[in-house]
Amino acid sequence: MSAPAAPLPYLVFDFDSTFTQVEGLDELADIALAGRPDAAERVAQIRALTDQGMAGEIGFQESLSRRLALLGANRAHLAPLVARLKTKVSESIRRNGNFFRQFADRIYVVSSGFREFIEPVVADFGIAPEHVLANTFTFDEGGNITGCDPQNVLSRDGGKIRQLVLLDLDGPVYVLGDGYTDYQIREAGLAHRFYAYTENVTRPTVVAQADEVLPTFDEFLYQLKLPMTLSYPKNRIKVLLLENPDARAKELFLAEGYQVDTVPGGLDEDELMARIEGVSILGIRSKTQVTQRVLDAANRLIAIGAFCIGTNQIDLTGAMKKGVAVFNAPFSNTRSVVELALGEIIVLARRIPEKNPKMHAGEWDKSASGSFEIRGKTLGIVGYGNIGAQLSVVAEAVGMKVVYFDVAEKLQLGNAVKCRTLEELLEQSDVVTLHIDGRAENTNYIGEKEFALMKKGALFLNNARGHVVDVPALAAALRSGHLGGAAVDVFPYEPKTNSESFENELRGLPNVLLTPHIGGSTAEAQRNIAEFVPERIMQYINTGNTQQSVNFPNIQLPAQQAHRLIHIHANVPGVLANINNVLAQHHVNILGQYLKTNEHIGYVITDIDRQYDQEVIQALRAVAHTIKFRVLY
Numbered sequence: 001m002s003a004p005a006a007p008l009p010y011l012v013f014d015f016d017s018t019f020t021q022v023e024g025l026d027e028l029a030d031i032a033l034a035g036r037p038d039a040a041e042r043v044a045q046i047r048a049l050t051d052q053g054m055a056g057e058i059g060f061q062e063s064l065s066r067r068l069a070l071l072g073a074n075r076a077h078l079a080p081l082v083a084r085l086k087t088k089v090s091e092s093i094r095r096n097g098n099f100f101r102q103f104a105d106r107i108y109v110v111s112s113g114f115r116e117f118i119e120p121v122v123a124d125f126g127i128a129p130e131h132v133l134a135n136t137f138t139f140d141e142g143g144n145i146t147g148c149d150p151q152n153v154l155s156r157d158g159g160k161i162r163q164l165v166l167l168d169l170d171g172p173v174y175v176l177g178d179g180y181t182d183y184q185i186r187e188a189g190l191a192h193r194f195y196a197y198t199e200n201v202t203r204p205t206v207v208a209q210a211d212e213v214l215p216t217f218d219e220f221l222y223q224l225k226l227p228m229t230l231s232y233p234k235n236r237i238k239v240l241l242l243e244n245p246d247a248r249a250k251e252l253f254l255a256e257g258y259q260v261d262t263v264p265g266g267l268d269e270d271e272l273m274a275r276i277e278g279v280s281i282l283g284i285r286s287k288t289q290v291t292q293r294v295l296d297a298a299n300r301l302i303a304i305g306a307f308c309i310g311t312n313q314i315d316l317t318g319a320m321k322k323g324v325a326v327f328n329a330p331f332s333n334t335r336s337v338v339e340l341a342l343g344e345i346i347v348l349a350r351r352i353p354e355k356n357p358k359m360h361a362g363e364w365d366k367s368a369s370g371s372f373e374i375r376g377k378t379l380g381i382v383g384y385g386n387i388g389a390q391l392s393v394v395a396e397a398v399g400m401k402v403v404y405f406d407v408a409e410k411l412q413l414g415n416a417v418k419c420r421t422l423e424e425l426l427e428q429s430d431v432v433t434l435h436i437d438g439r440a441e442n443t444n445y446i447g448e449k450e451f452a453l454m455k456k457g458a459l460f461l462n463n464a465r466g467h468v469v470d471v472p473a474l475a476a477a478l479r480s481g482h483l484g485g486a487a488v489d490v491f492p493y494e495p496k497t498n499s500e501s502f503e504n505e506l507r508g509l510p511n512v513l514l515t516p517h518i519g520g521s522t523a524e525a526q527r528n529i530a531e532f533v534p535e536r537i538m539q540y541i542n543t544g545n546t547q548q549s550v551n552f553p554n555i556q557l558p559a560q561q562a563h564r565l566i567h568i569h570a571n572v573p574g575v576l577a578n579i580n581n582v583l584a585q586h587h588v589n590i591l592g593q594y595l596k597t598n599e600h601i602g603y604v605i606t607d608i609d610r611q612y613d614q615e616v617i618q619a620l621r622a623v624a625h626t627i628k629f630r631v632l633y
């Protein structure tokens, strides 16, 4: 992108905890005091003095002289210090290094830190020594640091103010820093704006005085419409997480620089519509319904993360047509469901749901009636997908015979035998377990007719989705004694939160094990999901990769070359040609192009040369049938 027409205001940067993530003197102390028995104590004292000085609690001169006395540093420590600081430049400053090189003549680093370590670090960003204004150390003949040059205005209280007076910059001045002394430049009327820089440290007293708060340097560039590495500052990306996914999910989104809001439990349609405005990433589990109305209310939505397997609660086509990619965690909790199902089969076969409450009520009912071993019995698995197929292996390992039925052709595992029809499976199974997905056509898939086909005394499990079973028909089959027992984890209607009561016809029936949709609720599964889903979403946002999206054409992209244009459009003829016409008209060189379509949308990724005008972007946005368009720099 080209430079702005108007000259950039002078930018006065603080160094410690702004340009770098750390305080230079703290790091120097860490290096100089390494191996000394009182090192930890001294470093802590130095850090406390730094903080007190930065927060304006003690005078700068006092803070500095007390820190230097504790330091015990030598000239020889400076080279390792510089090497360390070069690795600790603030992330967003490092990523926008080109901006500094391009505008180095408008940038000053004004710091109460020391030239000896600041100059070489900022030199890598094109900032010349005369644009660095900082203290200088004094040394004795042995090279020990004895203090700082007292003639330097920056060594005194109010030093930054005096330094700005001396600089006498001709034009608007913006100050970016984390400390109170940075704000004081603005307070003294020597800067037009003060930006509290909070990427590394947030000091409430400083933030309170700021014209703007900058969680990253991207935000500054975005606000001023200056050239930047990212197309959109990450701190502006809002994530809304519902239904308590594992805390790791929030951690990962925060680490990426996003804003994260959480709501315990689910939200109903109206509540979600009221919360969705401004949200870029929505995280839900199985309960939250993402309907067309919710999608209509979502003005910034880029992606939805289902922190579970099922995605039947989301209007996937509606989301796709709006250019919203949906990701789930197809594998992370499957083992947990398999273990639950196996446990349920054994527990039902021994009639534990009846015996356990009796024991708690003081009743001793020792009897073998209706109890059997599962060894040698036939397990009928309906839906031989990720869960069904795993259960097949585990069930065979404990001696069951396995038959399965799936509408799709599946790889037969172990000695499992495929049934050609559901009826064939129902008629021969001692235990029937459902592991089909929740697609709308599966509503009431198992009802009166299917239960009647099952063997007398057979057991029935539903750990899939509530609506796939006709619950009144199941209750009738249990009441009549035709079925020997059932385990049900999922229900057509499930309470929204733990404080809502559970109402269902299956309550109180004999040998029925009811669980509150906990098939995937284990520490392991939840942690896996909380890593898997954010990774997919962040990859999509950062690279355009849609691999494993459940509603977008899946494209695994090679590493980005220069700029990447991401275009989502309605799948009608001619859109790709129009995109390429725009690029050709503006003489933009295409380095690589990837297109995949489905019934509704086309997803085209174009890597182009670095050189192009803003007009190209406007023209691409204006291509007919565009749903969403973004650029990765």
Ligand SMILES: NC(=O)c1ccc[n+]([C@@H]2O[C@H](COP(=O)([O-])OP(=O)(O)OC[C@H]3O[C@@H](n4cnc5c(N)ncnc54)[C@H](O)[C@@H]3O)[C@@H](O)[C@H]2O)c1
Binding pocket: 309, 310, 311, 330, 333, 334, 337, 382, 383, 384, 385, 386, 387, 388, 405, 406, 407, 408, 435, 436, 437, 438, 442, 445, 463, 464, 465, 489, 490, 517, 518, 519, 520, 521
């Ligand atoms: N209880 C829980 O907490 C919990 C946890 C995880 C998954 N689930 C649910 O478990 C189910 C299975 O999950 P998965 O990961 O194995 O899904 P999957 O998509 O890997 O497998 C589902 C299989 O069912 C088959 N199928 C669909 N409709 C069918 C039908 N009418 N008859 C026969 N086969 C049919 C599909 O072809 C597919 O092979 C899903 O409904 C999922 O939402 C529940």
Ligand SMILES: O=C(O)[C@H](O)COP(=O)(O)O
Binding pocket: 285, 286, 287, 307, 308, 309, 310, 311, 333, 517, 518, 519, 520, 521
């Ligand atoms: O779809 C799933 O993975 C399960 O139904 C689990 O859903 P949950 O995360 O809401 O417990």
